Amino acid sequence: MAREAGDVRTEQEARPAKAQMGRDGNKSCFACCFSTPTTSSSSSSSSAIKLLFFIVPLILVSFIVFVSVPRNSTWALIYSLPPSTSAVAAAANSSEKLGAAVHAESSQQVLDLPSGVVKTVDVGGSSGEATLSDSDEVAVNRSASPPLSAVEAVTKFQELNETKGYSSLNTSITDSDSLNITINGTPNNATTSPNETIALPLKHSRQVRTKLDKVEAGLQRARSAIREAKNGSQLQDPDYVPIGPMYWDAKAFHRSYLEMEKQFKVFVYKEGEPPVFHDGPCKSIYSMEGNFIYKLDVDAKFQTKDPQKAHVFYLPFSVAKMVRFVYSRDSRDFSPIRRTVVDYINLVAQKYPYWNRSHGADHFMLACHDWGPEASFSLPYLEKNSIRALCNANTSERFNPVKDVSIPEINLITDKLTGLMGGPSASRRQILAFFAGGVHGPIRPVLLEHWEDKDEDIKVHKYLPRGVNYYDMMRNSKYCICPSGYEVASPRIVEALYNGCVPVLISKSYVAPFSDVLRWKSFSVTVSVDDIPKLKEILMNISTRQYIRMQRRVLQVRRHFEFNSPPKRYDVFHMILHSVWLRRLNVRITDDHGVVAN
Numbered sequence: 001m002a003r004e005a006g007d008v009r010t011e012q013e014a015r016p017a018k019a020q021m022g023r024d025g026n027k028s029c030f031a032c033c034f035s036t037p038t039t040s041s042s043s044s045s046s047s048a049i050k051l052l053f054f055i056v057p058l059i060l061v062s063f064i065v066f067v068s069v070p071r072n073s074t075w076a077l078i079y080s081l082p083p084s085t086s087a088v089a090a091a092a093n094s095s096e097k098l099g100a101a102v103h104a105e106s107s108q109q110v111l112d113l114p115s116g117v118v119k120t121v122d123v124g125g126s127s128g129e130a131t132l133s134d135s136d137e138v139a140v141n142r143s144a145s146p147p148l149s150a151v152e153a154v155t156k157f158q159e160l161n162e163t164k165g166y167s168s169l170n171t172s173i174t175d176s177d178s179l180n181i182t183i184n185g186t187p188n189n190a191t192t193s194p195n196e197t198i199a200l201p202l203k204h205s206r207q208v209r210t211k212l213d214k215v216e217a218g219l220q221r222a223r224s225a226i227r228e229a230k231n232g233s234q235l236q237d238p239d240y241v242p243i244g245p246m247y248w249d250a251k252a253f254h255r256s257y258l259e260m261e262k263q264f265k266v267f268v269y270k271e272g273e274p275p276v277f278h279d280g281p282c283k284s285i286y287s288m289e290g291n292f293i294y295k296l297d298v299d300a301k302f303q304t305k306d307p308q309k310a311h312v313f314y315l316p317f318s319v320a321k322m323v324r325f326v327y328s329r330d331s332r333d334f335s336p337i338r339r340t341v342v343d344y345i346n347l348v349a350q351k352y353p354y355w356n357r358s359h360g361a362d363h364f365m366l367a368c369h370d371w372g373p374e375a376s377f378s379l380p381y382l383e384k385n386s387i388r389a390l391c392n393a394n395t396s397e398r399f400n401p402v403k404d405v406s407i408p409e410i411n412l413i414t415d416k417l418t419g420l421m422g423g424p425s426a427s428r429r430q431i432l433a434f435f436a437g438g439v440h441g442p443i444r445p446v447l448l449e450h451w452e453d454k455d456e457d458i459k460v461h462k463y464l465p466r467g468v469n470y471y472d473m474m475r476n477s478k479y480c481i482c483p484s485g486y487e488v489a490s491p492r493i494v495e496a497l498y499n500g501c502v503p504v505l506i507s508k509s510y511v512a513p514f515s516d517v518l519r520w521k522s523f524s525v526t527v528s529v530d531d532i533p534k535l536k537e538i539l540m541n542i543s544t545r546q547y548i549r550m551q552r553r554v555l556q557v558r559r560h561f562e563f564n565s566p567p568k569r570y571d572v573f574h575m576i577l578h579s580v581w582l583r584r585l586n587v588r589i590t591d592d593h594g595v596v597a598n
């Protein structure tokens with residue numbers, strides 16, 4: 001786990017101008033990187049002007065969007081759809097009689113989280129200690145990841161299992177309606193005590209509960225709507241209608257996406273100072289760390305200032321920045337990073353009731369750095385309960401696809417993708433397969449050993465020959481080979497998609513980005529490490545027709561990997577949010593009514 005990678009790779013990163021990145025400053029991730037250094041007085045006025053340039057178009061755009069959305073568009077349609085009767089009843093009942101309705105819906109088992117979360121909020125009393133003393137099991141039980149039907153989820157999971165070999169997960173399929181996946185393990189050096197209890201002031205607690213109930217009722221409506229979407233007609237959408245075999249369930253995804261837009265709210269903890277908090281790299285392969293936090297701030301639609309209305313709580317730290325500013329270089333000592341994470345969570349757990357309420361299950365972190373998983377091991381609840389959005393989605397490093405989110409690694413140079421997207425049609429691609437890159441990690445040496453300069457059709461290089469352009473090669477290739485390097489994720493996957501090249505994933509224990517929604521098999525090829533010698537045969541075996549189909553799908557799904565400033569619907573920012581939203585749909589947070597009522 002302690003790889004050289006963490007140190008080496010940060011060196012590639014452009015040094016950020018951190019001073020301007022405060023939360024009250026300019027919110028654009030890239031504003032910092034392009035402004036030339038100036039004296040302090042002129043810099044403040046110039047950034048004010050920049051802000052103006054930014055805000056005026058934003059207001060204009062929002063106005064235009066507001067005016068131009070037709071009445072009969074999806075937006076209006078969704079709002080006017082009658083919620084399902086059971087959802088209405090549940091909402092009505094829950095606002096009067098707390099708790100009862102939440103547990104009343106036995107038909108909604110797929111997403112039902114039985115006792116897992118409830119356990120965490122037992123307040124004092126013998127019953128609370130009884131459950132909590134059983135503290136080896138920190139993990140919250142969850143249902144299958146997407147709110148698709150249990151059957152599909154199982155098929156999906158098995159498919160993942162086939163291709164990725166998830167032998168380390170324990171799965172039990174109890175009946176047609178529920179799939180439980182439990183990962184057992186002893187918590188790391190526990191910072192939580194077995195006797196942990198929560199003592200909220202009664203009044204405060206009641207208020208939280210009422211709002212929490214509303215939040216949960218909204219989620220329940222979304223679950224029903226998503227379930228119904230499978231049989232429903234295709235929804236309209238002014239921008240894009242997901243359709244085709246690239247999706248596990250295109251209609252359910254579409255409905256889920258629209259539900260997210262309608263209600264999803266993230267609370268970003270305000271505590272913490274840049275550069276480690278509320279900041280992150282905007283360029284380099286870790287760019288998602290910085291861009292996510294900045295985009296979340298720009299796209300205020302998904303943020304709430306009222307934590308009681310939040311569905312999820314974002315822990316806004318950047319692991320890449322910690323490696324730079326907290327970790328002492330080459331020390332191999334993770335404890336400063338871990339301490340930073342622990343201190344931060346302790347701080348927000350003291351100040352707010354939310355971490356303790358769910359034991360972290362409705363909290364999420366995002367990290368693209370290789371050491372993201374390592375940072376999350378600081379606290380058992382963070383690792384086992386919280387949603388971890390990671391580039392390094394290595395199931396052998398305890399990435400859990402049921403509750404964690406695999407996000408793509410995107411090597412950004414600027415905030416525009418101009419010049420990065422494109423490529424000719426399938427028929428004009430001359431090269432069968434292409435790879436060029438450093439020989440690191442366990443897989444690449446095998447690839448090079450078998451294919452470097454071995455075959456005209458398989459262009460595998462350590463270094464590109466002089467005068468050969470990397471992107472031109474990708475654009476002229478049918479297949480782009482994306483082997484894992486230091487860590488499972490590789491920015492090549494997104495580069496291949498951008499260039500219309502069908503990715504060939506060669507990895508072990510990797511969960512591909514957004515595989516909760518996307519059916520990677522339909523637009524990529526997976527080759528196991530053992531099959532590397534047969535690479536050419538495998539690719540040659542794919543018929544031209546099938547190749548053309550896959551390539552067309554690559555062009556369709558690449559919108560989900562596009563980076564936009566400001567974000568656009570269905571792009572990578574929204575897909576990350578959507579995956580977090582899906583994970584949140586799988587848990588239900590409750591307070592302990594009985595004890596509070598005393």
Ligand SMILES: *[C@@H]1O[C@H](CO)[C@@H](O)[C@H](O)[C@H]1NC(C)=O
Binds near residue numbers: 086089090093097104
């Ligand atoms: C709502 O509550 C009433 C009375 O408590 C009950 O009769 C009714 O069945 C409940 N409805 C649902 C859907 O739970």
Ligand SMILES: *[C@@H]1O[C@H](CO)[C@@H](O)[C@H](O)[C@H]1NC(C)=O
Binds near residue numbers: 139
């Ligand atoms: C999770 O499920 C397992 C069995 O599948 C059970 O033994 C365990 O107690 C459950 N944990 C929680 C927290 O409910």
Ligand SMILES: *[C@@H]1O[C@H](CO)[C@@H](O)[C@H](O)[C@H]1NC(C)=O
Binds near residue numbers: 157162
């Ligand atoms: C996962 O794969 C292993 C080995 O191939 C198999 O024994 C197990 O049943 C599979 N699990 C699921 C859920 O398909």
Ligand SMILES: *[C@@H]1O[C@H](CO)[C@@H](O)[C@H](O)[C@H]1NC(C)=O
Binds near residue numbers: 168169170183
């Ligand atoms: C899976 O379950 C079996 C039997 O319940 C147990 O022996 C095994 O250790 C478990 N594996 C993991 C990784 O928890």
Ligand SMILES: *[C@@H]1O[C@H](CO)[C@@H](O)[C@H](O)[C@H]1NC(C)=O
Binds near residue numbers: 112113174178180
């Ligand atoms: C699976 O979860 C359901 C509730 O979602 C629970 O009733 C059942 O006992 C669990 N089964 C196992 C084997 O954990």
Ligand SMILES: *[C@@H]1O[C@H](CO)[C@@H](O)[C@H](O)[C@H]1NC(C)=O
Binds near residue numbers: 189
């Ligand atoms: C666990 O914590 C104890 C003291 O709290 C410490 O002595 C020990 O080294 C820690 N173990 C690990 C594996 O971090």
Ligand SMILES: *[C@@H]1O[C@H](CO)[C@@H](O)[C@H](O)[C@H]1NC(C)=O
Binds near residue numbers: 193194195
């Ligand atoms: C938990 O509570 C029991 C009984 O109240 C006590 O003996 C034990 O020391 C406590 N453990 C911790 C870690 O606080």
Ligand SMILES: *[C@@H]1O[C@H](CO)[C@@H](O)[C@H](O)[C@H]1NC(C)=O
Binds near residue numbers: 231
């Ligand atoms: C969807 O359709 C299938 C069969 O076409 C039916 O069995 C199922 O009950 C329907 N589901 C809903 C939620 O209407």
Ligand SMILES: *[C@@H]1O[C@H](CO)[C@@H](O)[C@H](O)[C@H]1NC(C)=O
Binds near residue numbers: 200351352
């Ligand atoms: C949450 O739990 C921690 C540890 O048990 C405790 O120190 C803290 O005061 C609790 N927070 C709140 C708001 O009660």
Ligand SMILES: *[C@@H]1O[C@H](CO)[C@@H](O)[C@H](O)[C@H]1NC(C)=O
Binds near residue numbers: 395442
């Ligand atoms: C995934 O994690 C395992 C366990 O730590 C490690 O051995 C393996 O090298 C990792 N994969 C990559 C590509 O880094």
Ligand SMILES: *[C@@H]1O[C@H](CO)[C@@H](O)[C@H](O)[C@H]1NC(C)=O
Binds near residue numbers: 537538541
């Ligand atoms: C290629 O296709 C042939 C015929 O369908 C099959 O026998 C062979 O196993 C395939 N080779 C590979 C490497 O998939």
